[in-house]
Amino acid sequence: MLPALEQFISEFRSLYTLDIDDRERFRRGIPLLEILLSDRELKTRSMNWPSRNDPGKGYYENLLFYEDPDYGFVLNALIKDPGEATPVHDHGDVLTVYGVMIGGETVKRYRRIDQGVTNDTDKGIELEAVGDNQVKPGYIDFVPPGEIHVEYNGPHRTIGLILRNGNVGKNLQSWYDIEAGTRSRRFGPKQVHHKLV
Numbered sequence: 001m002l003p004a005l006e007q008f009i010s011e012f013r014s015l016y017t018l019d020i021d022d023r024e025r026f027r028r029g030i031p032l033l034e035i036l037l038s039d040r041e042l043k044t045r046s047m048n049w050p051s052r053n054d055p056g057k058g059y060y061e062n063l064l065f066y067e068d069p070d071y072g073f074v075l076n077a078l079i080k081d082p083g084e085a086t087p088v089h090d091h092g093d094v095l096t097v098y099g100v101m102i103g104g105e106t107v108k109r110y111r112r113i114d115q116g117v118t119n120d121t122d123k124g125i126e127l128e129a130v131g132d133n134q135v136k137p138g139y140i141d142f143v144p145p146g147e148i149h150v151e152y153n154g155p156h157r158t159i160g161l162i163l164r165n166g167n168v169g170k171n172l173q174s175w176y177d178i179e180a181g182t183r184s185r186r187f188g189p190k191q192v193h194h195k196l197v
């Protein structure tokens with residue numbers, strides 16, 4: 001295993017020995033992810049990571065580097081080609097810490113302002129934009145469960161490393177159609193095992 005990844009896993013696993021909740025644990029993991037994002041060998045290897053998303057068909061993949069057998073946390077990557085965007089979505093019950101390693105993009109956040117926010121309806125949904133950030137390499141985003149957002153890539157390839165407290169490929173998340181005012185539920189991106197050796 002890549003030494004930087006092995007060190008990250010060991011140090012992040014040690015946070016599970018502390019009597020803290022996942023929000024605090026993953027906040028404490030941010031400096032560890034910062035170190036991993038800056039690793040030169042990892043950046044070099046990332047140049048050959050495949051991008052197999054097909055946004056036109058609503059198909060997305062994450063490279064899966066590690067899924068912890070004891071604690072269930074996951075480290076993976078999302079590669080976006082120039083001009084590629086995600087749907088407006090949330091990660092369901094999964095907590096996500098997303099770090100940009102190469103490239104850069106725009107991350108826009110939303111919140112629901114319709115009456116259905118309390119009864120979990122899938123129609124009549126209204127979203128209000130609450131943030132718009134231009135992000136570059138080194139940026140780390142803390143995304144609590146259920147937070148609605150979208151990512152728009154610029155004119156270059158963007159590679160993000162993602163630390164999660166669960167496997168999004170096995171968890172339902174929401175996709176939002178702002179114009180139609182609807183929401184659909186589906187499992188998160190397909191998780192494709194990729195070895196870093």
